[in-house]
Amino acid sequence: MTIKMSYSDAINDAIRLAMRKDENVILIGEDVAGGAEVDHLQDQGAWGGVFGVTKGIVEEFGRGRVIDTPIAEAGYMGAAVSAAATGLRPISELMFNDFIGSCLDEVMNQAAKFHYMFGGKAKVPLTIRTIDGAGFNAAAQHSQSLYALFTHIPGLKVVVPSNPSDMKGLLLNAVFDDDPVIVFEDKTLYGMKGEVEEGFYTIPFGKAEIKRAGSDLTIVGIGKQVLTALKAADQLAKKGFETEVIDPRTLSPLDEETIINSVKKTGRLIIVDEAYPRCSAATDIAAIVGDKAFDYLDAPIKRVTAPHSPVPFSPPLEKLYMPSPEKIINAFSLMVGDKVFTTA
Amino acid sequence: MATEIIMPKMGMGMEEGTVVEWLKRTGDSVKKGESVVSISSDKIEKDLEAPEDGVLIDIEADVDAVVPIGQALGYIGVEGESVGHESAGSPEASIMTKETVSNVVVSPSLPDLSEKDQPRLRVSPAARKLAKTGNVDLNKVAGTGPAGRITKIDVAAVIEEMKRQPAAISQPSVQEIGNAPLIGGTTKKVTGMRKVIAQHMLESLQKTAQLTLQTTADVTDLIDFQKKAREAYVINDEVRLTITDFIAKAVVNALLDHKEMNAVYQDDSITTFNDVHLGVAVALSEGLVVPVIRDAGKKTLSAISREIRRASQAARKGSLDTLQLSGSTFSITSLGTYGIGFFTPVLNPPEIGILGVGTISDRPVYTGDELQRRSLLPLSLTFDHRAIDGAPAAAFLVAVKANLEAPLKLVL
Known part of the structure; x- marks a missing residue:
């Protein structure tokens, strides 16, 4: 219950x-x-x-x-x-x-x-x-x-x-x-x-969860950014694109298999991570997929992350700093070359 | 150290070649300059020579293997040596072997109709893989991704299209032709030049809208003129004016007046040329080659004559290189020596026209009210209706006819 x-x-x-x-x-x-x-x-x-x-x-x-x-x-x-x-x-x-x-x-x-x-x-x-x-x-x-x-x-x-x-x-x-x-x-x-x-239960490490199934795009969201990814997926669905959203749940160990299988199906990958963009979970996952699913990629891997900058204190700047559904959709539009989706 | 025998680049457009036959076996000793392996590009067949004395120690590419240019076909070394892969691709090795095929001279001034100015293809990895498994030529796929990148969906569409038209591509197998089984006979696998011709001809007939116009030229005066000119114009053995030379000149002059026929149809565009590069088909025992007389529009009759002679001799000796066999803007083919009159020549794509020359025969012809014995030459012009319509094609053919009937103009 x-x-x-x-x-x-x-x-x-x-x-x-x-x-x-x-x-x-x-x-x-x-x-x-x-x-x-x-x-x-x-x-x-x-x-x-x-x-x-x-x-x-x-x-x-x-x-x-x-x-x-x-x-x-x-x-x-x-x-x-x-x-x-x-x-x-x-x-x-x-x-x-x-x-x-x-x-x-x-x-x-x-x-x-x-x-x-x-x-x-x-x-x-x-x-x-x-x-x-x-x-x-x-x-x-x-x-x-x-x-x-x-x-x-x-x-x-x-x-x-x-x-x-x-x-x-x-x-x-x-x-x-x-x-x-x-x-x-x-x-x-x-x-x-x-x-x-209710009560005691455990979730094993290294098991990603597919939050939403789709065939056109895979988004891996890190932590809270899973929610941003789901919002973007809703918007993309309205335009006819089905997004698979994956929550890895643990970064170490990482469930590479679920991510790779998804990319094999969709051919496209966006990683959404609010952490700094260099040497990050996003770059790590991008590298793994580039290596192990290269032949399945139909577009460059995109990362929607924070800029390489400290988190600003100014609330408007902080909002700009964070990944957003709009940024994800823009990244997707760059992958498919369709200006219809460019919202910024 | 073992020396590589590499697949040479025999022309700007060449990306890979096929191994036709190994003339030596592994372990055979070879002398420098001796033919070792026979290869073909889509244009010509050629023997590669041993770059140095030694033993053929390894064969990397077997017969029928399609090998990218620059890749090793085999290795020559000393007896008992094995192929040291650290030697593969060493500058020394490749320079030595390149020299052995150095009769291929790449001159930047020559027009290259295939690859010039083409940017590198943008293809997604997934599309590349699908194209490979589906046997799709990526050069023929229109990319719909960012900046024209070819994506999986583009290749899938081409594969779908190929599936929808299987009849056009597949040939009926022997079993399907009739119920009675075909027994006996000699079967020879189609390879080398035959294979190239087969592909080229099939492609020509499948991918162009060709049809043939025919007319007859009265060459009575031309024959007289040619005989006189030939006797009068003997400088040395090099120039011996033939009817073929006059026909070539007549065609060149007609092309200069009708540039719309001096064109190629390629990648959904028609390119018309000011310079005439005339292909002249030469029949060989193993097939047909079409050496090209470059800038024929700027050459005199005697110069054209000399080049046709040289080219056909070279073709018979097999010493033509790719450049001499490519880049023509119009071709002439003749079955005159076989007693054939009219026929339907097959286009040599991307050219849009080819003139078929038949055998001259004497016929009674009315000139005014008088019946005369005249020598008539059948001409068959095949043209690509995608590029040019019937009327301008007819105008061109009539111009050729007119040129042949006024031979004096051809030498002026």
């Missing part, structure tokens, strides 16, 4: 289910408990993170398993990696993915390497939850989408859920996966409502 729930509530639900299922699961990070034991805040209840995602969890599981930390990413991320290596299943919240610079060594050189360097004898069942995404007027240091950085590093799994149901299943899968996993929560999706299965 499904119930309607927000992206934010799906995360909260998944964390509670994981913590109930396994007492080794802990939640650690800046403000994750949210002042639950601060005397003068008791009447208001716990806030639970900067967006209130973990609200109420400390009340159910207590301070022993829901740990507020000082603003010191290297410190608590190091603690989480160590806890994972020594038997716990920590969920560590990095408030904004933009802050990864402060604790990259713990993630990149420690968590990602232990299993490999210790000949498989060590495991790091760590889940990092982090917030990404532009469109929230949060300026250049709080709006980036840095999943490509982590996709680049072997030993890390990278999850980019685009809806509440996927978020819950993928987050639960992350917690019970024995490798370090980083789950990207797009801050503009927290309020998104969707049907979510």
Whole structure:
């Protein structure tokens, strides 16, 4: 049975289910408990993170398993990696993915390497939850989408859920996966409502979802951009073009097969990614398809991404910065050479 | 180090050639200059010579293989040597082998009707693959993608079109002709020059709108004149004026006056030329070749005569190269020596006209009220009705006739 729930509530639900299922699961990070034991805040209840995602969890599981930390990413991320290596299943919240610079060594050189360097004898069942995404007027240091950085590093799994149901299943899968996993929560999706299965379930990594079937064009959307792709697909359908929209759901591992099979069918590919355009998920997927489905391509692969620029603070500029259905349709018109579709 | 025998480029338009026959086997020793392999382009057949003394150590392309220009057909080395692939494509090797086919001279001043100014084809990978599996010539596909790029749908449309007209392409098999099986006989696979002619002729008849007009020229005076001129004009063995020479000159002069016939029909456009490059068909035992007399409009009768002689001798010796066999703007073919009168010559595309010359016979002819013995020459003009209509074609043929009937003008 499904119930309607927000992206934010799906995360909260998944964390509670994981913590109930396994007492080794802990939640650690800046403000994750949210002042639950601060005397003068008791009447208001716990806030639970900067967006209130973990609200109420400390009340159910207590301070022993829901740990507020000082603003010191290297410190608590190091603690989480160590806890994972020594038997716990920590969920560590990095408030904004933009802050990864402060604790990259713990993630990149420690968590990602232990299993490999210790000949498989060590495991790091760590889940990092982090917030990404532009469109929230949060300026250049709080709006980036840095999943490509982590996709680049072997030993890390990278999850980019685009809806509440996927978020819950993928987050639960992350917690019970024995490798370090980083789950990207797009801050503009927290309020998104969707049907979510009740109770415990997991969605496996490396399995893309075909959100919409079509024969004329394949669009791979990364995270939130799946929704932009679906809007563009609706508009293209009105002009007689059927678009297949693919949500890879995880960038590492990547479900190459689903993407390649789709391109074999449609002959055309657009990748929509709001991250920076260089060395990105978009370029990676374009390269894979160029290599493995070359003979099936009937048009150049197009990428609809942010420009190679920091995210602007100005709301009109930020809107211009982001991928949009119009940009996707323009890209498609360049692929088929039909000026009818050019909207800009 | 092994030396490659490469598929030479025997003309600007040539992209690939076919291996007709290996004259040597692997392991045979060869001398520099000795013929090793016979190849054909769409224009001519040619033997490639060994670039150096040695042993034919490897054959890469078997008979009937279609090989892109510049690619190795085989290797010559010392006995026991194997082909070192690091040597393949080395500048040294390719220069040496290119010299052996150096009688092909590419001069930039000559008109090239096929490829000049053509931009590189824009084709999507998917379209390219489909064209390959569907046997579609991409040069004949109109691209509808951005900047004319050929996309999958364009190739698919051509394949669909080919499917819809299977009768026009496929020939009835032997079994379909009659119920009685054909037994005995000698079967010879169609290869080399025969294959080229077969394709060319079939294409000519399938893809043009050709028809033939016929008339007779009274050449009594011409024969007299030719005999006198021939005796009077003996400088050396080079020039021996024949009726064919006069006919060629008459055609050239008529073309200069009727430029609409001096044209080619290609890629949905008609190109008319000021210069006349006259093709003169020469029958050989293995087929027909058409050497070209370039700039014939600027040449005197004796110059044309000399060139026709040289070209037909060269054709019989097989020493013509592609350039001497291509780029004609009009052709003449003759069955006169076989006693044939009128016939229907087949166009040599992309030309739009060809004149068939029959055998001269003496007939009683009324000149005024008087019956006279006159020598008559049957002329058959085949033209492409796509490019030119009946009236101008007739006007051209009448001009040829008039030129032949006033021979003195031909030498003025």
